[in-house]
Amino acid sequence: xxxxxxxxxxxSIYAWITILTVLSIFFVMAxxxxxxxxxxxxxxxxLLVTGVVTEEEGMAGFGSEPVVVHAAFFVIIAGLMQTxxxxxxxxxxxxxxxxxxxxxxxxxxxxCVMAALLNSVNVVALFIDAVKIWSRKxxxxxxxxxxxxxxxxxxxxxxxxxxxxxxxxxxGLYLHKTGQSLNVFEPLLPGLVLTIVGVMMVMLLQxxxxxxxxxxxSFETTSDYTVELLVPTDNPAVGNSVEEAGLYNVKxxxxxxIVRFDREIIMPVPKDEWxxxxxxxxxxxxxxxxxxLKRTHGLAAADHHVWSINDIDTKRRMRTAYxxxxxxxxxxxxTQCDFEQKNNVALIAVAxxxxxxxxxxxxxxxxxxxxxxxxxxxxxxxxxxxxxxxSITFFDSHFVPQLGPKTVTSAVILVLMFIVxxxxxxxxxxxxxxxxxxxxxxGCCRMTGVTKYIEWELLLILGSTVVFSVxxxxxxxxxxIALQVLQICGNNPYIIMxxxxxxxxxxxxxxxxxxASAVFFPIMYQQAELLGCNPMPxxxxxxxxxxxxxxxxxxxxxxxxxxxxxxxxxxxxxxxxILMHIVLLAIALLIVNLLxxxx
Amino acid sequence: MNTTxxxxxxxxxxxxxxxxxxxxxxxxxxxxxxxxxxxxxDIILDCTKLEYISSSGLRIFLAILKNAKPxxxxxxxxxxxxxxxxxxxxxxxxxxxxxx
Numbered sequence: 255x256x257x258x259x260x261x262x263x264x265x266s267i268y269a270w271i272t273i274l275t276v277l278s279i280f281f282v283m284a285x286x287x288x289x290x291x292x293x294x295x296x297x298x299x300x301l302l303v304t305g306v307v308t309e310e311e312g313m314a315g316f317g318s319e320p321v322v323v324h325a326a327f328f329v330i331i332a333g334l335m336q337t338x339x340x341x342x343x344x345x346x347x348x349x350x351x352x353x354x355x356x357x358x359x360x361x362x363x364x365x366c367v368m369a370a371l372l373n374s375v376n377v378v379a380l381f382i383d384a385v386k387i388w389s390r391k392x393x394x395x396x397x398x399x400x401x402x403x404x405x406x407x408x409x410x411x412x413x414x415x416x417x418x419x420x421x422x423x424x425x426g427l428y429l430h431k432t433g434q435s436l437n438v439f440e441p442l443l444p445g446l447v448l449t450i451v452g453v454m455m456v457m458l459l460q461x462x463x464x465x466x467x468x469x470x471x472s473f474e475t476t477s478d479y480t481v482e483l484l485v486p487t488d489n490p491a492v493g494n495s496v497e498e499a500g501l502y503n504v505k506x507x508x509x510x511x512i513v514r515f516d517r518e519i520i521m522p523v524p525k526d527e528w529x530x531x532x533x534x535x536x537x538x539x540x541x542x543x544x545x546x547l548k549r550t551h552g553l554a555a556a557d558h559h560v561w562s563i564n565d566i567d568t569k570r571r572m573r574t575a576y577x578x579x580x581x582x583x584x585x586x587x588x589t590q591c592d593f594e595q596k597n598n599v600a601l602i603a604v605a606x607x608x609x610x611x612x613x614x615x616x617x618x619x620x621x622x623x624x625x626x627x628x629x630x631x632x633x634x635x636x637x638x639x640x641x642x643x644x645s646i647t648f649f650d651s652h653f654v655p656q657l658g659p660k661t662v663t664s665a666v667i668l669v670l671m672f673i674v675x676x677x678x679x680x681x682x683x684x685x686x687x688x689x690x691x692x693x694x695x696x697g698c699c700r701m702t703g704v705t706k707y708i709e710w711e712l713l714l715i716l717g718s719t720v721v722f723s724v725x726x727x728x729x730x731x732x733x734x735i736a737l738q739v740l741q742i743c744g745n746n747p748y749i750i751m752x753x754x755x756x757x758x759x760x761x762x763x764x765x766x767x768x769x770a771s772a773v774f775f776p777i778m779y780q781q782a783e784l785l786g787c788n789p790m791p792x793x794x795x796x797x798x799x800x801x802x803x804x805x806x807x808x809x810x811x812x813x814x815x816x817x818x819x820x821x822x823x824x825x826x827x828x829x830x831x832i833l834m835h836i837v838l839l840a841i842a843l844l845i846v847n848l849l850x851x852x853x
Numbered sequence: 854m855n856t857t858x859x860x861x862x863x864x865x866x867x868x869x870x871x872x873x874x875x876x877x878x879x880x881x882x883x884x885x886x887x888x889x890x891x892x893x894x895d896i897i898l899d900c901t902k903l904e905y906i907s908s909s910g911l912r913i914f915l916a917i918l919k920n921a922k923p924x925x926x927x928x929x930x931x932x933x934x935x936x937x938x939x940x941x942x943x944x945x946x947x948x949x950x951x952x953x
Binding site for chain 2: 489493516
């Protein structure tokens with residue numbers, strides 16, 4: 255512990271710095287659009303600069319088990335993706351159920367198993383497209399299947415250390431503290447019970463799963479959103495820039511494209527682009543208002559409409575995408591950023607929660623989950639997606655790999671990885687690294703550019719979470735809070751466990767499960783030691799309680815993934831989520847205490 | 854597509870030869886750079902050997918005009934064939950330029 259004479263309310267100055275830093279992280283993540291990894295690294299910087307943690311302590315997290323295992327796991331997932339294992343699974347598990355109840359079972363059971371083995375976030379990301387197509391086939395609103403998908407993945411993820419990122423973080427902190435590594439299937443029994451109860455709850459309470467209109471349906475006909483006007487030869491605007499002529503941002507819409515007399519296309523249109531007689535100006539926005547330009551600016555109606563979603567010109571493509579959480583586009587409009595110019599696309603319309611947002615598309619301040627109708631170049635689909643990872647996700651993003659012998663090879667590697675790590679033949683870190691290495695050596699995953707499959711943002715977050723845990727222990731916060739809670743709640747370990755789990759799960763509803771586990775781990779561990787109890791039930795309960803934060807899209811990474819594609823509203827998750835949160839927390843407390851003796 | 858720049862009787866003359874299409878436009882845009890500094894000179898765009906002009910070519914002509922006007926220079930177009938004349942008429946450029 256750091257010695258410091260100055261104290262306030264029992265906490266040293268270092269402790270206060272830590273508390274303020276942690277609180278500001280929570281605030282930043284809940285209320286601003288600063289990316290989580292930047293917030294976490296910022297906090298790490300503060301703790302380093304103020305001397306709360308040493309350089310060695312600050313950097314220790316980046317080489318810790320959760321970080322290395324995740325990095326290796328990304329490579330394994332890439333291998334499974336490229337060899338078609340995951341594609342095969344999504345194609346073959348869903349089938350053709352008779353009714354909604356059957357569809358739920360067909361979806362949730364395999365999702366639970368896959369999430370336990372492949373991590374919940376990976377499984378949801380993988381299934382989103384397949385489930386959306388499936389929902390159309392079954393004539394069920396995508397939201398009615400995507401929410402159960404997210405629940406099933408998180409529930410299934412509780413069963414193994416690899417299933418949810420927070421499980422690995424808790425296991426990593428446990429290893430750091432005790433030197434003992436946990437078995438990959440350590441949380442299996444309590445996780446399984448919670449999964450069964452959770453799946454049953456979703457089945458029984460299915461009427462609380464919201465029905466939301468599909469986001470793409472709101473853009474069924476592009477012709478409703480665009481209009482083409484012709485510049486007559488004698489129009490006074492000829493020779494002027496579109497802005498000078500007052501033809502760039504117009505009432506109700508904006509100019510998204512110019513088609514010249516020789517079919518050359520200018521898209522997106524810069525403000526200083528000149529108008530030439532014979533130009534076809536294509537506007538997006540409120541059609542009735544834009545048509546006023548015929549009267550006010552002497553434009554003529556083009557003889558035929560060029561665009562319709564079913565008859566797309568080979569030179570253009572309409573694609574729908576949604577704004578992802580943490581996207582740099584959130585809170586901004588197209589006029590305030592260079593997104594269109596940078597990507598050579600034009601925004602045609604915006605839909606929010608399944609309904610088109612009225613007004614000029616370029617002026618609309620975007621929100622997370624908004625669906626964008628974009629006019630894109632016909633080529634370089636992948637490049638466009640890659641450049642905008644983290645900002646927007648395209649609905650038609652598809653990677654269809656070929657099935658072959660390597661499909662079997664990579665599946666075998668995955669199974670072996672689980673066997674080796676569950677029998678403790680090698681530590682988890684070594685096993686995952688070995689599996690990733692073999693994937694590459696046997697050609698299941700391309701070696702060149704392998705690092706691009708790794709989500710560095712997540713690794714940065716995971717790496718910096720350890721430092722919170724260190725700072726909270728070192729500055730005595732863990733001791734003081736642990737003692738305070740003991741004083742308030744008495745020495746009954748069950749009550750303390752319940753209070754701490756409730757707090758941890760509430761915090762993780764609004765922040766992230768990973769952050770909450772890093773903050774609560776040292777406190778709960780300390781309480782177990784002060785009470786003279788076995789720390790294992792405390793650790794296990796923390797692991798479970800931070801992942802049952804089902805009631806808000808912020809706390810759950812899988813909810814974030816389905817938020818846009820399901821056209822959900824923020825409060826949709828609470829309807830079933832609050833009840834599941836309470837019931838599962840109570841069951842977790844019961845089952846963990848039955849399985850792990852306190853003394 | 855070739856361009857030649859000459860100074861004739863105090864006028865800046867740019868000769869265009871071939872097809873000024875979208876592909877040729879970026880190079881031509883660089884070639885006409887000497888016309889930027891035209892204070893005190895009129896500009897003649899000689900199109901006698903210009904076979905075709907695309908919208909990108911017209912943009913270059915317009916850029917020359919926009920640059921020259923504030924400096925008090927006139928921009929004349931010389932020797933257009935019928936096809937070019939039609940393009941100029943259709944796009945309203947006949948009203949923007951002076952012809953020799």
